[in-house]
Amino acid sequence: MKAGEYQAGIAPYGYKKDTEIKNHLVIDENVSYIVQEIFDMYANKGMSTIKIADELNNRNITPPGIYMKMPNTIKNLNSKNPDGRYLWLRTQIGSMLKNQVYIGNVVSGKKEQISPKIKKGKMKEKSEYIIKENMHEPIISKELWNKVQEKLSSYNTDTRKKYEYPLKDLVxxxxxxxxxxxxxxxxxxxxxxxxxxxxxxxxxxxxxxxxxxxxxxxxxxxxxxxxxNAIIEEIKKIEYTSKELKAIYNNAQRKAKSTANIIQSELSNKNKELNKIEDEIKCLYEKKVTRQISIDKFKELYEIMSERKMKIVQEIEKLNNEIKNNKKGTKGKNKEYKQMEKLANEFLKIENPDNEILKKLVKRVVFDKNKKITVELTFSQI
Ligand SMILES: [Zn+2]
Incomplete structure (x- = not known):
């Protein structure tokens, strides 16, 4: 394989694969004008990526994934309207505006190939990309391209990099x-x-x-x-119960003890069953040795009994585990409770809490169109 040829299976929107030269792109006249319009709208008409998506959707232009019959887009429900119509998305416009393929370049080496079997390689730094120029006819002029890139980079430094979002991934x-x-x-x-x-x-x-x-x-x-507010409410509950923490703890212990008793008696029943089946198996052997039963009959009965024995052994194992967890349960919960209370109080003292502490306290925050907010905390069910 030669670097610089267009290797991907499907040509980018606006191009199609040459039928004569392998891995060479030729302009798809049916849609290349759309690419030109997108660049023009962004550079010269002051339109944002979402406005451009709007414009194309209003004009009923088929989105790239559908036009090119890409299987991933057809499966991706996120790009589908409730009425079943696929739409242009702003992220699509954004990545088109950054795609050098439209000025005739082919970029390769974006990913580090770990092995030919693993498709997903590590992404490389931009400076390490291999760029081959003039590999096919451009759709976009260098002038228009530069104008778009300038606008994109000013947007990036202006709005993206400066801000941190403490509730990221939680909402x-x-x-x-x-x-x-x-x-x-x-x-x-x-x-x-x-x-x-x-x-x-x-x-x-x-x-x-x-x-x-x-x-x-x-x-x-x-x-x-x-x-x-949700954390304050939860702490109130903790404070209230902390006065009665001992009572709760004792209660939990009492419960654990009665659970332990139940498991223990089940366990001794199972052990009795195990002894019984082992005796039966022994008896069966004797019958075989003294030729009271045929080899075939022995095999048949032995199989049935061993299976029953296995089942009992597994049940005993399960009960033993239950006993262990029951003991751990009461101790662990009490400790967790204290730790979360401490963390929650710390949080309330911080003016600008960061993502790290929020991730420890908050499971998820959900908001709806009426701005109703539900907060799920990590420690509310302790
Ligand atoms: Zn939504």
Missing amino acids: YCGECGNKARFQHNKSKTKSGKVCWEGNCAVCGKRADYRSLCDNVVIGEKILMNAVR
């Missing part, structure tokens, strides 16, 4: 169940003055395209307040 959409994405938003007045600025969570599906989910955007502060 979910209550309407469709998708994980929420965080973004830094600004609202401007007509004169261009920033009148609101802050982090927001948006349903991941809706972030790709609005009509995919009808949830609304919600402020990070609102979510954080809900988390704080």
Whole structure:
């Protein structure tokens, strides 16, 4: 294989594979104008990736995955409208705007091949990519490409890198169940003055395209307040019970003891059964030796009895494990309880808690289109 040839199985949107030269791309005149329009809308018409997706969807332009009959897109329900229609997504537009294939380059070596058998290699640094220029006819001029790249990079340094999202990976959409994405938003007045600025969570599906989910955007502060309140409520419960912690603990121990008694008596029954079957097996051997039964009959009965024996041995093992867990259960819970109480109190003292502490305390936060927030904590069921 020569580096610089287009190796992927399917040509990128806007191109098709040459029928004469292997791994060479030729322009797909049916859709290449769409690629040009996308670059133009972004560079010259001040349109964002979501606006561009809007425009293409309103014009009923078939999205790339469907046009190229890519099996992954057809399976991916995230790009499907509730009415069953597949849509252009902003992430798709974004990756097209960054794809050098449209200026005639072929980029390879993005992934480190671990072995020919493992498809998923480690992603390499951008500076390590192998770029071959002028490998096929470009769809986009260098001039337009540069304009787009400039705009993309200013957007990246402006909004993406500066912000950290403490609730990242913990927030979910209550309407469709998708994980929420965080973004830094600004609202401007007509004169261009920033009148609101802050982090927001948006349903991941809706972030790709609005009509995919009808949830609304919600402020990070609102979510954080809900988390704080839920933790305060939970601590109140802990404080209340901590006065009675001893009673709870004693109660749990008493329960554990009675459970232990039940398991213990089951265990002794099983042991008796085991002895009995072992005796029966011994008896069977004697019958074989003294030729009271035929070899075939012996084999048949022996099989049945060994199977029964195995079953009993397994049951005994299970009961022994139950005894161990029962002992661990009461001790572990008490300790966990104390640790979480300490952590929760620490959290309440911090003004800007980070993702690390939040991940320890919060299982998930769900918000719906009426901005109703449900907080599930990691320690509420202790
Ligand atoms: Zn949603």
